[in-house]
Amino acid sequence: MHIIENGNTAAALGVKLCRASVIAAYPITPQTPLTEKLSEYVERGDMKAEYIPVESEHSALAVCIAASSAGARVFTATSANGLLYMHEQVQWASGARLPIVMCVVNRAVGAPWNIWNDQQDSISQRDTGWIQIYCADHQQIIDAVIKAYWIAEKVSIPIMVCYDGYILSHTFMPFDLPDQKTVDAFLPPFKPDYALRPEEPANLNTVTLPDVRLDVRGELAHSYMEIRYLLQEELRTTLDVAADAEKRFAEIFGRQSDPFIESYRCDDADCVALGLGSLTYQLRVSVDALRKEGIKVGVMGLRFYRPFPDEAIAGALKGKKSVVVFEKALSYGYEGALTSDLKSALYEHLAGTGTLPSIQNFIAGIGGRDIRTDDLTKMFRAATHGRVSKEPLWIGLKL
């Protein structure tokens, strides 16, 4: 059934269809309507779930960690400083290998206070061992939530489903709302490998010594290093699991897309723009404008940022003359994090082949600064022949 709703509602409907049984969240703009919607579903009895109000984001994720450890399918959501306040528990959730799904409604982080959209919040959580998915429209939001539970539960690694604050969270758009039967066919009930039970008391994620040790049963148990290695190893194999999820989703829902990269007019393009989230859809307008001028350009939206699909990206960009990376966040002191990751992937897969494209980094929309399509087109055009600046250029800066 096609409906017209806002992005936060798309996420909430996805969570409801996935039958999450414990929800704990603390409201923060622009995530608030998402959690309000979920509390409505629970209050009305449309959703059989515990909605646990908490006093902070740190507690919200702590509740999810506890509930997930006991075998519940859990959900939380946050934005910006809420996510930063969670940071300790964010690391804990991945180290504890809990398949938590969390929506991050992207917003600028303070200081100074700013409630508008950029992606500094989730990008700054890049190295926490979570899977990160970025959405470009409402269909992708609801679909990503559904796929996220399947992937997370397959690999026992938590997932952030990220979408742009206001631009997606508060705008209305038509999307297909799947029925419960279809979602149930895709996503079986959560059966954890291990769940804490009162009959079998245990300490979870207990202190590890620098070296491995024998456990109470006399078996050689992992230490910190082995546990962290397994997280890294299984994050890398999550790329295969994500491809399986996409295949399974297509079979059951009849909607198919590339699991990692959403390409627009890239096949014969010499120059390709790359980005995360809704900005890549705005860039399609620039692509169309530049194509009219006879400039062969295209745009790629990256759907998975962690684990980083390096091989897919390098494969997709092989033979391109230039890549222009538009980012709504940066690794302060250097450049956009995606730009650095892209350079690393290209070096790994294309170095020595003589096909390394030039790379230009643009920073846009920081703190919700309006991104004018004309400006995007102008900057994109300027970079089609190669790099114009070593340092990232800030679009729309009024300094």
Add this chain to the structure above:
Amino acid sequence: MGTRNYRRKTSHSEHGPGDGGRTGSWRVERPVLDQSLCIPCKRNKEACFICWLFCPEIVISRTIPPRVDLEYCKGCGICAEECPTKAITMVDEAKFSEEDKE
């Protein structure tokens, strides 16, 4: 042999001694029981067991007399502190090392 086939992906411990390794090697003082002062020993009845109750490492048995598992006792001295009849004394471990040598 590594931990590749260990049954979990995380750190996990169950109720039982030895979960933190052979922690008895950390001990610098050893609890020694004077049975003439110990309530269950004196009465030959299940009684008191404050030492068993308070031991954070669960290495004191609920038996007559209470026994300390020295493989895992860290020598924290909580049992000696809590014993209502002062039946437990913490004795310098060096003294026992001398005995072991003999």
